Amino acid sequence: MTQKITINLNGADVTAEVEPRLLLVHFIREVANLTGTHIGCDTTSCGACSVVLDGKAVKSCTLFAVQADGRRIMTVEGLVTGGQLHPIQEGFHEKHGLQCGFCTPGMMMTSYAFLQNHAHASEEEIRWAISGNLCRCTGYVNIVEAIKYADAKLHAPAAGGA
Amino acid sequence: MIPAEFQYATPPTIPEAIALLQAHQDAKILSGGQSLIPALKLRLATPPLLVDISRIAGLTTLSEAGGWLHIGALVREADLEESPLVRSRYPLLHDTSHVVADPLVRNLATIAGNLAHADPANDHPATMLAYRAEVVATGPSGARVIAVDSFFTGLFATALAHDEILTEVRVPAPMAGSGGAYLKLERKVGDFATAGVAAQLNLDAAGRVQQIGIGLTNVGPMAIRARRSEDVLRGQSPSDALIAQAAALAQEDCDPTADLRGSADYKRNMVRILTMRALHKALERARA
Missing domain, CATH: 3.30.43 (Uridine Diphospho-n-acetylenolpyruvylglucosamine Reductase; domain 2)
Structure with a gap:
């Protein structure tokens, strides 16, 4: 038995008839055709499927699409605005925060949510924030650098302020 | 899957x-x-x-009233972890919420679910034993209060009836001179505890232990109250020797099984060490 749900995905409503057992990550990848969100372990361990649900980073393999009915989801595709990379994406590019890139969408979404309410975070805070996201290329040093880059750019004092 | x-x-x-x-x-x-x-x-x-209860209104309370901290069924681990009230007045609860699973899981996971699921590897059961907390179960004939000591009845088993919902967790507000700490040994973030120890106590004006609770995580079929360890310290000035004795009793009274996280002997030893450290940290906070 299916039910009709509407999820706001990166600012646009997506409506579909889904089975209750459809996981959010499958909704994102196979119903909305946004394949930037990856499926890694599929067991709530690796964080490759991390997306932002109403401002909080969550593992989309451990949430049913029906639970997100009427709510806002942001995926990696939602970071770019007007062709401009988000400071998080710029940071991963500038600081070489990826090697194979598989964990990167999840890393960026977790970092994005973290930097929404943390400014000038310490290395320890950053490492704690991404402790649910695994990188198997041992890239954490540069990932932390990338997040610091984005933190500085997002929370820089306004230029020319009074 | x-x-x-x-x-x-x-x-x-x-x-x-x-x-x-x-x-x-x-x-x-x-x-x-x-x-x-x-x-x-x-x-x-x-x-x-x-039955998804997450859209029911009125279950997100997180506030003190009448000598209790009231925690609604839909309060997430991240809400506890980030709450200034919890951080300042309930350090044992803050410690615990901070080490449940990983940050993304904590954005969804609830403390009520952590208790109702009654996995002996979950972190809050031991902490609630240490606090001598209560839970509120709401069923067809209304709400009833269950003391945490009679809530857990076995492996993944609780005193909740099938048609009851755990609607609130109640933690006693801290008395003067109180402190607590939760220590969890884990192989990596996101793993269940190899062993965990929750300690909560308060000191009277003369520096003697007045009330004390010690709970042990993942070293038995359910969270264990280290009763003999509590008894050794209650009414006493907590010397290093007494703390060591309490820790040795916890080592004897736990009931771990060997698994990939370690042998039963290793886990017993870790219970002793963690009990000692948790008590020292709780005392340090009680005196601060």
Whole structure:
């Protein structure tokens, strides 16, 4: 038995008839055709499927699409605005925060949510924030650098302020 | 991994949720889902109906009143972790919420679910034993209060009836001179505890231990109250020797089994060490 749900995905409503057992990550990848969100372990361990649900980073393999009915989801595709990379994406590019890139969408979404309410975070805070996201290329040093880059750019004092 | 088929309901009120539970004996309550959904995906559980309580209003209370901290059923681990009230007045609870699973899981997981699931590897049961907390169970004939000591009845088993919902957790407000700490030994973030120890105590004006609670995580079929360890310290000035004695008793009184996280002997030893450290940290906070 299916039910009709509407999820706001990166600012646009997506409506579909889904089975209750459809996981959010499958909704994102196979119903909305946004394949930037990856499926890694599929067991709530690796964080490759991390997306932002109403401002909080969550593992989309451990949430049913029906639970997100009427709510806002942001995926990696939602970071770019007007062709401009988000400071998080710029940071991963500038600081070489990826090697194979598989964990990167999840890393960026977790970092994005973290930097929404943390400014000038310490290395320890950053490492704690991404402790649910695994990188198997041992890239954490540069990932932390990338997040610091984005933190500085997002929370820089306004230029020319009074 | 795809779960077996189920029906899904989002009752808007507690009575409607209870009615669904009464009508479906094999239904499961879904809240944060961070233990249930993995079990569904592995098909360890195949309930025909999920009753999602997360859209019920009025279950997100996190405030002190009448000598208790009231925690609603839908309060997430991250809410506890980030709460200035919890951080300043309930350090044991803050410690615990900070080490449950990982940050993304904590954005969905609830403390009520952590208790109702009654996994001996979960962190809050030991902490609630240490606090001598209470839970509120709401069923067809209203709400009843259950002391945490009679809440856990076995492996994944609680005093909740099938048609009852754990609607609130109540933690006693701290007395003067109180402190607590939770120490968890884990192989990596996100793993269950190899062993964990929760300690909560308060000191009287003369520096003697007045009230004390010690709970042990994942070293038995359910969270264990280290009763003899508590008795050794109650009414005493907590010397290093007494703390060592309390820790040695916890080592004797736990009941771990060997698994990939270590042998039973190793875990007993870790219980001793963690008990000692948790007591020292609790005392340090009580004196601060």
